[in-house]
Amino acid sequence: MFKTVVIVGAGNVAYHLTRALLENTVNLVQIFNRTLSKAQLLAENYNISYTDKISEIKKADIYIICTSDDAISEISYYIPFDDCLVVHTSGSTPISALKGKYRKGVFYPLQTFTQGRSLEYDKIPFFIEAENSSDEGALLALAERISEESYLVDYEKRMKIHMAGVWANNFTNHLYLIAEEICKKQEIPFDALKSIIKEGVDKLVDGVSPYDAQTGPARRLDKSVIEKHLSILEATDSKLFQIYNLLTESIIKLYHEKL
Amino acid sequence: MFKTVVIVGAGNVAYHLTRALLENTVNLVQIFNRTLSKAQLLAENYNISYTDKISEIKKADIYIICTSDDAISEISYYIPFDDCLVVHTSGSTPISALKGKYRKGVFYPLQTFTQGRSLEYDKIPFFIEAENSSDEGALLALAERISEESYLVDYEKRMKIHMAGVWANNFTNHLYLIAEEICKKQEIPFDALKSIIKEGVDKLVDGVSPYDAQTGPARRLDKSVIEKHLSILEATDSKLFQIYNLLTESIIKLYHEKL
Known part of the structure; x- marks a missing residue:
């Protein structure tokens, strides 16, 4: 299981994953976003650390990139650690879009996210992929903290x-x-x-x-x-x-x- | 206002209009249907009179035909009274499909009806047409007994x-x-x-x-x-x-x- 989580991004998916993780008492340690004001807006609600500086990114077990598909590759370069798992949350982006030396995976929630709306997180299915079965298992366990439904699927599926x-x-x-x-x-x-x-x-x-x-x-x-x-x-x-x-x-x- | 109502038909629309009228204490006096067993099944639940015989159709202020579009004209012939209003409930059938000497109108609920499901009848909009404004007014009043939304519209609309x-x-x-x-x-x-x-x-x-x-x-x-x-x-x-x-x-x- 992941003991520490960093959310990367501060848009609709970040907003809801932040809430879903906190509601299920996952240890969310920081929100990293390139626009500080947006990270602040999201993080301050929950009294979480936030930053827009690469040098201030906290060490964590997993980084969940919640940006638009276009931004995944660029922002994935910024994560300055190797001994961690980095996942994106996109339905139509291959795992290879992640560009660091860390371990890689996908944590895709099938839902349409709007900030400010309340959602039943336990009903949202998560589709999971990782480079090794140990990370797959850990991602499944994380999904199961939030939701009743999770599936291991490859990029094509x-x-x-x-x-x-x-x-x-x-x-x-x-x-x-x-x-x-x-x-x-x-x-x-x-x-x-x-x-x-x-x-x-x-x-x-x-x-x-x-x-x-x-x-x-x-x-x-x-x-x-x-x-x-x-x-x-x-x-x-x-x-x-x-x-x-x-x-x-x-x-x-x-x-x-x-x- | 209509003091007495007969429902013609015993399918999905008849099932739900029967319930909607009874829930709103409209005086539903009979269900007329060409297959007796279906009329019985619906009517007995609510202790209403039912028949499959033209000679037994009760006199009422309004007859609401709830059959399929194809059957409206034929069944509309059977109503043996002139001093009454007869309406159909079809979205795509002209008022002229009704074939008797009675006054004519339309009482169209915009909803998909399945027997056995419960529906919020007060949210179903009714679309109303009649040959004269007095019947239009009475149909609007009947719709308003059931629902918050009703509109006067002609066939084209x-x-x-x-x-x-x-x-x-x-x-x-x-x-x-x-x-x-x-x-x-x-x-x-x-x-x-x-x-x-x-x-x-x-x-x-x-x-x-x-x-x-x-x-x-x-x-x-x-x-x-x-x-x-x-x-x-x-x-x-x-x-x-x-x-x-x-x-x-x-x-x-x-x-x-x-x-």
Whole structure:
């Protein structure tokens, strides 16, 4: 187990990992960030040491880099110790992005992080990789301090899981925006959609599979409604027309074109 | 206000409207359904009269047809009274689908209904139409007995709002299924996605707009990750490749190609 942890970065992931570690009484000794004011803002809340100077980075068992993907390599150079583990938290970055002589790993939480929001950390799955099995075991143990779910996966798998998150979160959010815009044009507020949006997800969280939860005109092959919707979109937005068409075809294929 | 209500149908919508009306002490006098056993199953729970015989349909102020879109016209013929209001509950069916000499209207709840699930009826918006303003007023009053949100909209608007529901519920559910399949291929259970799925919707329910809630590679124009994901999909599924590409282009257009 890691006795001492340093968080590198002070953005959304750093904010939530800091909280998750402290809530689970992990010994977080410092926050290192290139912009001091941000490190200070995060660290002072919890009475942790912070710095923006490489010379002041504390010695620790593990450094968790929580920066954007682009910044991982550069900041990983700054960690001035060899006898430690350094991990990044990115879903789509190989372990080789880490550039020091230390041992290396990955500690990827599958979640969308927003500062100031409260999250159930014990429900966030962690995807772990390390260069040796001893570090893998220690990372799994660290993840298990925070969460009920953790998995050992290599880069190829992690990238695909990250992509699943893009479908499940980023793309669905964009569909909510499309739905909001359709409503706004009819002078109906986004609030009117929240009940159906919430129920759609509540069903899944309660254990209904996406396959069984599917409803709507494509699911029941209601060509008359599909054509009405397509003709509305054809007249207003060719991109939405294409997306509607592809998603509808994909649903029809799944439910009505089985062998 | 309507003093007496008959529900026509015994499926998902009938199940939930029955509960919603009874919870709000509306005087529901009968359930009429062409399959007696289903009417019985629903009505007996609440000690309401039920029938499958036209000759036994009770006189009421309003008949709420809760059948599938296809069945509305046929069943609307059976209502043997003229001095009453008959409404259907469909988002994409014109008022003219109702075929009797009675007064006509629409009482459309924007929600996805599953029998046996509990729903917060006061959060479900109702979209109302009638042939005269007195019936519109009475339908609004009925909706307000159940829900905090109700709107008067004509067929054109209602169809577009229904389409917004398709984007917000049916299509997002299909994206969850796609994400589930990607995870399953990596031997990761769907449960691992539930935390990010839930948080994506919790943010919106808590008042973050879909515009502000957007994250991910397309939002930050991370071409390297987008290309990795597209190359994974190109090799495995041309339909998913197209959908990924269109959704990504649509997000990029929104955030990075503004005038």
